[in-house]
Amino acid sequence: MDGARDVAAGRPTLRQVAAEAGVSLKTASRVLNGHPHVTEATAARVRQAADRLGFRLNRIARELRSGATSTSVGLIISDLANPFYSRIARGAERVLRAGGLQLVTASTDEDAEQERSLVEELLERRVRALLLVPSAADHGYLAAERGRTPVVFLDRPPVNLDADTVLVDNRAGARAAVAHLLAGGHRRIGLVGDLSRLSTHRERMAGFADAMSDAGITFWQRYVRADSHDAATATRSTAELLAVDPPPTALFTTNNVNTAGALRALADRADPPALVGFDDFDLADVLGITVVGNEPEEMGRIAAEMVVARLAGDHTPARTVVLPTKLVPRGSGER
């Protein structure tokens, strides 16, 4: 019973190549791995045999034996279809690929249970490292991985765990956005926010409060709508805000999806409120939407570089990188 797996799939093993070429297993291995100390004649025989049989090395077996762990890195995000996250993935992919690593992606839909089972699954699959946009409320469950698998948190910090983290300066960004609206003379500013439990939302909310407080405005609660995690909900929340009496004269939407949703609610208004959105997005320039810009590719890149460094033996304490945001005025925030 030879080669239960590969052979069953009609795939030749190294042993068969060796037999076909009339050499030992080890010699075939040497040739196919480009190791020295083989005559060109034998090498050629082996290569021919491999081609004839359509041989393809089994890296999994190789890695198991050679003690190298796999060359894949897991990326767990909430939704691959959201450009913010797919751009993170892209940024990470570039760096990882350059380091000979492969990206395994998985979406959680903001579900903590899903996050845990995905982490579990990827660790069992022995990914070399994990990039994680967390959804869980606690990451103590990852404590046992310390010193085993590098984990880098993205966009949101870990809870109950000391780990490398790449964040955006949410609070300062939100504060700048709202300050910008206040500077434009607005006083009744509405907020369309993400799920209250997300740290990004809470930080942006805090930045909003900071700016309002700086301006001496205290009664803004009625203009706040949180827990919009999809565009349709954001559209409804926005419509609700506009129906408040008196209505807000400006809006702050706390992420790309909510900005899109709000824009739909404003589309048919003759005199839309001013708008600043957190997160830049495609065509915001054409639409003339003022945003608090950030660079997801950059986040992915930095996180991946942290991973590569850790894998290369960097044992310094966990670092947190906080990326600055940049207010990009494009018209909607200046009306």
Add this chain to the structure above:
Amino acid sequence: MDGARDVAAGRPTLRQVAAEAGVSLKTASRVLNGHPHVTEATAARVRQAADRLGFRLNRIARELRSGATSTSVGLIISDLANPFYSRIARGAERVLRAGGLQLVTASTDEDAEQERSLVEELLERRVRALLLVPSAADHGYLAAERGRTPVVFLDRPPVNLDADTVLVDNRAGARAAVAHLLAGGHRRIGLVGDLSRLSTHRERMAGFADAMSDAGITFWQRYVRADSHDAATATRSTAELLAVDPPPTALFTTNNVNTAGALRALADRADPPALVGFDDFDLADVLGITVVGNEPEEMGRIAAEMVVARLAGDHTPARTVVLPTKLVPRGSGER
């Protein structure tokens, strides 16, 4: 020298768990895999030992031995950051995950060499199947995989290979788009197209020619600009077209990226030409852009379902699914 890999990483092996629990390797394996014929008492001892040691099963080793091949499926696309492809990825991910499979993604940047080396790498890693948006001009190199690894082509058909394929009806979609503009009274219609070598571009080009020919218009070559594969190039191509004398009164942009690029060129025009774009995109509704809509998630879903069926033993001949498009009038195509 025990456990070169996992042990080096400080990770306990099943053998260590067994030793800790005072049972044999096999018994520990049985317990941790939920196999029957173990007393609850021994089972409990094993589980405690596993918890104490922080044991995590090594699926790679398991799969190697048990003859099961890996549970990952490779997805090779041109650019993960392009929403069209990330939505494909998302659609595929859902189906695969439900089937217990994991998605490994990689971007080619439209480079044929990159495609080949990624395919090679993923096959060596023994992915169970491959989803491929091809960039190469020839796929004969995949012929040897017949009967070994299911391959499903997405968005573009294979060349020199018989394989499952999921396409969009590019020609009919383009024809409908251009017919729509013609019906609006336009005669000088410009086209901003993708790389000429891409089948999608050629098909959409053919649909354009069909419609023009139907309308008895033959001199349209001067209004065609191909080889725009990024938004900036599309913006330039569009500006060039508008500078032709007499300028086109309408534009057909052949994909989402080119549509975005064209919109930038039109942004500051007082009297912009009509526009229909191939591919729907986020906020096209808010911008009022008429498009030939398609559904990338659906493509990913169908392709993944084909993969799942093949893995379940479907040996019927290769199928090609061609998805219809739908013209969505939103204003820009009707002016």
Add this chain to the structure above:
DNA sequence: TTGAAAGCGCTAACAC
């Protein structure tokens, strides 16, 4: 109910 031995496909030692 439990365990010993064999072996997945490959590479690292160490011989020859």
Add this chain to the structure above:
DNA sequence: GTGTTAGCGCTTTCAA
């Protein structure tokens, strides 16, 4: 330059 042996971490006979 080439081959033999052992063994990665696990599961699968098959026997006890």
